[in-house]
Amino acid sequence: MGRExxxxxxxxxxxxxxxxxxxxxxxxxxxxxxxxxVIAKGIRKPSSRKxxxxxxxxxxxxxxxxxxxxxxxxxxxxxxxxxxxxxxxSRISYAYHVAELLDRFTDxxxxxxxxxxxxxxxxxxxxxxxxxxxxxxxxELHLLDYVGYRPQLFRCVQCNDEIQPVENxxxxxxxxxxxxxxxxxxxxxRPLSMPVLKILRFLQTYDYPTCRRLQLRDAVxxxxxxxxxxxxxxxxxxxxxxxxxxxxxxxxxxxxxxxxHGTM
Numbered sequence: 001m002g003r004e005x006x007x008x009x010x011x012x013x014x015x016x017x018x019x020x021x022x023x024x025x026x027x028x029x030x031x032x033x034x035x036x037x038v039i040a041k042g043i044r045k046p047s048s049r050k051x052x053x054x055x056x057x058x059x060x061x062x063x064x065x066x067x068x069x070x071x072x073x074x075x076x077x078x079x080x081x082x083x084x085x086x087x088x089x090s091r092i093s094y095a096y097h098v099a100e101l102l103d104r105f106t107d108x109x110x111x112x113x114x115x116x117x118x119x120x121x122x123x124x125x126x127x128x129x130x131x132x133x134x135x136x137x138x139x140e141l142h143l144l145d146y147v148g149y150r151p152q153l154f155r156c157v158q159c160n161d162e163i164q165p166v167e168n169x170x171x172x173x174x175x176x177x178x179x180x181x182x183x184x185x186x187x188x189x190r191p192l193s194m195p196v197l198k199i200l201r202f203l204q205t206y207d208y209p210t211c212r213r214l215q216l217r218d219a220v221x222x223x224x225x226x227x228x229x230x231x232x233x234x235x236x237x238x239x240x241x242x243x244x245x246x247x248x249x250x251x252x253x254x255x256x257x258x259x260x261h262g263t264m
Contacts (some may be wrong), residue, residue: 004066005065005066006063006064006065006066006074007063007064007066008061008062008063008064009028009030009032009033009036009061009062009064010030010031010059010060010061010062010079011028011029011030011036011059011060011062012028012029012030012057012058012059012060012116012119012120012123013026013027013028013054013055013056013057013058013060014027014028014029014035014056014057014099014102014103015027015056015099015100015103016054016056018044019039021044022041022042022043022044022045022048023039023040023041023042023043023044024039024040024043024044024054025037025038025039025070026038026039026040026054026073027103028062029102029103029106029115029116029119030116031111031113031116031117032111032113033109033111034106034107034108034109034110034111034112035102035103035106035107035108035109035110036071036108036109037070037108038064038070038071038072038073039067039070039071039072039073040054040072040073040076041072041073050073050075050076052078053076053077053078054073054076055078055081055086056095056099057082057085057095057099057123058078058079058080058081058082059078059079059080059081059082059120059123060076060077060078060079061076061077061079062075062076062077063075063076080120082095082123082124082126082127083127084126084127084128085123085126085127089249090132090246090249090253091126091127091132093242093245093246093249094126094132094135094136094246095123095126096242096245097136097240097242097243097246098119098122098123098126098136098139100240100241100242101139101140101143101232101240101242102115102119102143104236104240105143105147105235105236106147112146114146115143115146115147118139118142118143118146121208122135122139125138125208125212129212131212131214133221133225134211134212134214134216134221135208135212137203137224137225137228138203138208138211138212140228140231140232141200141203141204141228142203142204144231144232144235145204149175149231149235150204151175151176151177151200151204151231152175152176152177153176153177153197153200153201153204154177154201155177156177156178156179156182157171157174157175157176157177157178158174158178158179158182158186159179159181159182161179163177163179163197164179165194166180166194167180167191167192167193167194168180168183168191168192168194168197169182169183169184169186169189169190169191169192170189170190170191170192170227170230170231171183171186171188171189172188172230172231172233172234172235173188173234174186177192177197190226190227190230192227193220193223195217195220196220196223196224196227199214199216199220199224200224200227202214225243229243
């Protein structure tokens with residue numbers, strides 16, 4: 001028997017692109033079909049009933065018709081809008097980051113229900129979190145785990161010795177931490193401070209409600225961001241584009257605060 005012409009799916013909208021005069025191409029992540037690309041016909045018309053149900057980062061229930069090249073959304077019902085992501089530019093920028101990474105790290109039509117559940121949790125955390133940077137680092141590290149790139153943080157990836165509480169090295173190509181002896185002889189490594197290694201291990205080991213209580217010094221937070229960027233960029237073979245926007249927003253906010261308090 002052939003596949004049914006209509007199927008139902010729950011989905012989160014990761015990306016959208018206008019097509020023609022009124023249509024829109026959507027990249028969705030679903031629990032049963034993984035990542036899929038679909039067309040929402042007529043969604044940009046003022047009279048469209050689907051537009052409010054297919055916003056970026058929203059969770060919706062869909063009825064989808066199979067098409068020759070791309071499937072077509074015929075019905076949409078909003079389930080969760082993650083309201084906190086709608087008006088706060090910082091939260092929106094981190095949601096874009098999460099969506100970009102999930103899009104770029106996954107292939108189409110590969111089911112991964114645990115990753116879908118993790119996406120939903122992350123969007124809720126970003127809608128509520130007081131520390132968006134830490135929440136993002138937690139997502140990045142566990143995303144690598146979900147897609148098969150879990151970094152080794154407890155033993156040297158070269159000699160397998162237990163990592164000692166000193167400055168070590170990180171190698172994206174080797175997939176984890178190198179002890180000082182091995183790290184000196186491996187190209188394209190970067191020093192890894194013990195405070196940041198401890199944070200990485202903590203994030204990798206404990207659940208989010210436990211990790212969200214962490215309070216990081218600015219220097220540790222900056223190094224942690226750079227370490228995760230190194231790992232992500234290696235596997236993507238390019239830097240995540242959303243990080244540049246997040247950093248631009250951060251600089252503008254810091255400049256505004258300096259001006260406000262007369263510290264320039």
